[in-house]
Amino acid sequence: MNTKLKVSKVSKIYPGCIANDNVSLNFQSGKIYALLGENGAGKSTLVKILSGVINPDKGQIFLNDKLLKLTSPKDAKNNNIGMVFQHFNLFETLSVFENLSIDNEKNNHQLRILINNILKKYNFKIDLDVPILNLSAGQKQKVEIVRCLIRNPKVLIMDEPTSVLTEQETEDLFLSLKKFSKEGILIIYITHKLKEVLSLCDEVAVMRKGKVVSISRTVDEELSSLANKMIGENLNKIKKIASNNLSGEEILKVSRLNFNSEDPYEVNLVDINFTLNKGECLGIAGISGNGQNELFQILSGETLSNNGSIKFRSKEISKLNPKERREYLMAFSPEDRISQAAVPSLKIYENVALNNFKTSNFFEKGLFNERKIKDHSKKILSNFSVNTDNVNLKSQFLSGGNLQKLILGRELITSPELLICFNPTWGLDVGAINYIHQTLVKINEQGKSIILISTNNDELLQLSDRISVINKGKLSKIMSAEEVNPEKLGLLMGGGLVD
Amino acid sequence: MNIDINFLGILIGAIMASSVPLILAASGELITERSGVLNLGVEGMMIIGAISGFALMVITDNLFLAIIGSMLSGLLLSFIFGFLTQSLLTNHVATGLALTIFGIGLSAMIGKDFVGIPGKQFPLLFVNLKEAIPFFGPIFFGHSIVFYFAFLLPFGTNYFLKKTKIGLIVRAVGDSPLSAANQGINVLLVRYCCILYGGAMCGLGGAYLSLIYTPQWIENMTAGRGWIALALVVFATWSPLKVLVGAIIFGGITILQLHMQAMGIRIPVQFLSALPYIMTIVVLVIISRDSRKIKLNTPTSLGQIFYKEK
Numbered sequence: 020m021n022t023k024l025k026v027s028k029v030s031k032i033y034p035g036c037i038a039n040d041n042v043s044l045n046f047q048s049g050k051i052y053a054l055l056g057e058n059g060a061g062k063s064t065l066v067k068i069l070s071g072v073i074n075p076d077k078g079q080i081f082l083n084d085k086l087l088k089l090t091s092p093k094d095a096k097n098n099n100i101g102m103v104f105q106h107f108n109l110f111e112t113l114s115v116f117e118n119l120s121i122d123n124e125k126n127n128h129q130l131r132i133l134i135n136n137i138l139k140k141y142n143f144k145i146d147l148d149v150p151i152l153n154l155s156a157g158q159k160q161k162v163e164i165v166r167c168l169i170r171n172p173k174v175l176i177m178d179e180p181t182s183v184l185t186e187q188e189t190e191d192l193f194l195s196l197k198k199f200s201k202e203g204i205l206i207i208y209i210t211h212k213l214k215e216v217l218s219l220c221d222e223v224a225v226m227r228k229g230k231v232v233s234i235s236r237t238v239d240e241e242l243s244s245l246a247n248k249m250i251g252e253n254l255n256k257i258k259k260i261a262s263n264n265l266s267g268e269e270i271l272k273v274s275r276l277n278f279n280s281e282d283p284y285e286v287n288l289v290d291i292n293f294t295l296n297k298g299e300c301l302g303i304a305g306i307s308g309n310g311q312n313e314l315f316q317i318l319s320g321e322t323l324s325n326n327g328s329i330k331f332r333s334k335e336i337s338k339l340n341p342k343e344r345r346e347y348l349m350a351f352s353p354e355d356r357i358s359q360a361a362v363p364s365l366k367i368y369e370n371v372a373l374n375n376f377k378t379s380n381f382f383e384k385g386l387f388n389e390r391k392i393k394d395h396s397k398k399i400l401s402n403f404s405v406n407t408d409n410v411n412l413k414s415q416f417l418s419g420g421n422l423q424k425l426i427l428g429r430e431l432i433t434s435p436e437l438l439i440c441f442n443p444t445w446g447l448d449v450g451a452i453n454y455i456h457q458t459l460v461k462i463n464e465q466g467k468s469i470i471l472i473s474t475n476n477d478e479l480l481q482l483s484d485r486i487s488v489i490n491k492g493k494l495s496k497i498m499s500a501e502e503v504n505p506e507k508l509g510l511l512m513g514g515g516l517v518d
Numbered sequence: 519m520n521i522d523i524n525f526l527g528i529l530i531g532a533i534m535a536s537s538v539p540l541i542l543a544a545s546g547e548l549i550t551e552r553s554g555v556l557n558l559g560v561e562g563m564m565i566i567g568a569i570s571g572f573a574l575m576v577i578t579d580n581l582f583l584a585i586i587g588s589m590l591s592g593l594l595l596s597f598i599f600g601f602l603t604q605s606l607l608t609n610h611v612a613t614g615l616a617l618t619i620f621g622i623g624l625s626a627m628i629g630k631d632f633v634g635i636p637g638k639q640f641p642l643l644f645v646n647l648k649e650a651i652p653f654f655g656p657i658f659f660g661h662s663i664v665f666y667f668a669f670l671l672p673f674g675t676n677y678f679l680k681k682t683k684i685g686l687i688v689r690a691v692g693d694s695p696l697s698a699a700n701q702g703i704n705v706l707l708v709r710y711c712c713i714l715y716g717g718a719m720c721g722l723g724g725a726y727l728s729l730i731y732t733p734q735w736i737e738n739m740t741a742g743r744g745w746i747a748l749a750l751v752v753f754a755t756w757s758p759l760k761v762l763v764g765a766i767i768f769g770g771i772t773i774l775q776l777h778m779q780a781m782g783i784r785i786p787v788q789f790l791s792a793l794p795y796i797m798t799i800v801v802l803v804i805i806s807r808d809s810r811k812i813k814l815n816t817p818t819s820l821g822q823i824f825y826k827e828k
Contacts, residue, residue: 093702108697
């Protein structure tokens with residue numbers, strides 16, 4: 020059973036953007052293909068075309084030399100093309116079995132036997148009669164995969180499948196995909212994660228701005244070469260020069276800070292003590308859910324601690340709200356860009372206006388000073404290379420990377436003395452991560468201080484002057500960056516003791 | 519004692535009859551909402567059903583045609599709603615409210631010439647059994663065909679939603695129209711059908727009032743029943759059988775409080791009049807308090823505008 024899929028000169032043009040520009044690709048069964056590209060490179064458009072969700076403006080698709088007419092998702096299904104979308108296409112309130120039976124002509128009894136056979140064969144453990152909303156993300160994805168397998172797919176397309184999975188679930192998924200590939204299913208794997216391409220795929224096509232810029236075998240590639248192809252320029256290696264001007268000028272001093280939450284799902288903070296000097300970056304590492312959220316909220320003033328003190332330039336600020344703290348030139352970039360840092364349904368300039376300082380004069384007698392806000396927003400967009408200059412654009416249309424640049428820009432344009440950021444590069448592609456890291460290094464060099472709470476150890480080791488680990492709401496001893504290595508971090512994060 | 523029991527039977531029969539329009543309209547609206555469409559035009563569609571049924575009865579002298587006509591007029595009105603919300607993507611809430619206002623106004627205009635015309639006796643089934651069996655007779659027999667249809671409808675609706683493929687598709691569309699479209703389901707077609715079905719049932723509910731329950735045309739004769747039907751659907755958490763329970767409680771307390779008023783019990787009339795609304799909501803909230811079930815029954819996409827990517 021040899022399957023050949025050919026994409027020939029496919030173009031899709033949206034107003035103001037060429038999503039796919041003359042894309043031609045050849046795929047053959049027995050191999051796992053990666054389609055690599057940054058957010059907005061056109062990968063998702065291409066797979067939506069392959070699955071019949073949207074129609075191309077130009078170009079053809081051939082399956083085993085037969086021209087396919089894919090005008091609806093049904094056509095893709097009938098031609099044995101299976102697709103697992105990044106955002107699951109499941110009905111949350113229906114049971115697993117109902118989800119699987121909805122587009123199937125077989126009678127329920129036969130279908131149940133068929134599904135049970137598939138579950139057994141690939142060792143998937145899913146209860147067919149529970150509603151989808153009770154399942155974990157990994158299980159939901161398995162349901163999607165089973166939905167494809169029921170139809171004996173020749174082609175299986177996975178769109179950024181690991182973005183919602185835990186590490187264990189990712190490993191399981193890779194094993195399954197390799198198994199499918201051995202059984203002759205052609206697998207197309209869409210991702211922006213370089214490591215996954217190298218560990219899973221045989222061939223890789225890189226897309227950039229709607230075009231295929233390179234097709235190669237993964238054995239001939241390495242992380243840096245793929246990254247450069249994806250970005251289209253050589254990534255500047257970020258080099259943190261150890262801040263030598265740690266003059267000891269104290270910016271922030273946190274002492275004997277405790278936080279007891281009434282919410283059983285929150286972590287209590289126990290006796291937090293640290294100081295932060297001018298021009299320094301303090302990294303706080305830890306496995307997510309060990310109190311990072313609570314620490315960020317207390318430092319930013321979203322919640323107040325039960326006791327203890329936070330002193331900013333020797334002024335007590337622990338009872339101030341975020342707005343008042345901002346007036347002292349502190350800036351905050353929360354983890355959740357969409358719901359905490361920005362309001363997605365508001366326009367860019369409106370989101371900028373949310374950060375309203377006494378000195379910024381955005382409002383006059385309670386009315387919007389639109390000109391002023393828009394000028395200010397334009398300055399942010401250009402200074403922080405957000406890829407639009409339209410301040411009237413709704414923020415929800417920005418990609419994650421651009422939204423993060425906007426948020427950082429909004430926080431930094433007032434030249435704050437201290438930036439507290441929480442997972443600033445979470446979910447971003449390599450280019451955006453690189454930009455944000457550069458920005459953070461730059462503000463350190465300007466003598467501003469940073470508290471970087473992150474679950475990404477590479478990032479912490481790259482950017483921090485000193486590092487502490489948070490575990491079950493307690494901070495470890497603060498170590499200088501030179502004395503820390505990944506192994507030591509890992510040990511501390513897991514609660515192991517190091518002296 | 520015998521007389522008392524028979525009176526009780528007649529009372530229960532009357533309660534059931536009074537809940538028929540609510541059951542019909544609420545069952546129809548339930549299907550519409552299960553597909554993710556919130557049509558607040560129930561009152562408007564009912565009143566249009568009432569006047570067109572009555573007018574057709576007067577003009578053609580044919581009750582069958584009158585019933586069919588009332589359903590068609592409800593369906594026509596809901597088609598306007600469907601076209602606006604599904605094809606032109608207008609807001610469900612605003613469009614539904616407009617539909618109600620439109621229906622009330624239009625029915626008053628059509629109805630001008632029909633005020634004061636006496637209705638016609640609607641054929642009742644099993645009348646001899648009603649007399650013959652004490653207590654149960656007046657409850658179960660001597661009603662119109664629409665009555666029996668209404669009481670079977672919630673069971674049918676329940677079966678349709680839970681056991682049939684099309685019912686599954688309706689629920690899927692209400693859960694996530696985008697996923698449904700990506701599965702190759704024609705979301706617009708499903709939603710249109712559900713809207714039209716809801717409209718027809720509301721029309722029938724209205725016609726029951728003007729042709730069977732109080733056979734005459736009175737302006738604004740639905741008197742807020744459409745809104746009650748809407749509330750029933752929500753408080754019954756989109757479960758057809760709970761809608762039935764709610765409708766009977768509402769009808770029951772409405773009739774009981776009328777009797778209490780007639781008996782001169784010293785409770786303020788305003789309180790008695792408000793009682794059916796309060797009790798129905800209290801009971802439905804109590805029987806639907808399983809939050810897991812609520813989550814599973816609530817159409818997630820309710821009231822959201824859906825459009826397909828091109």
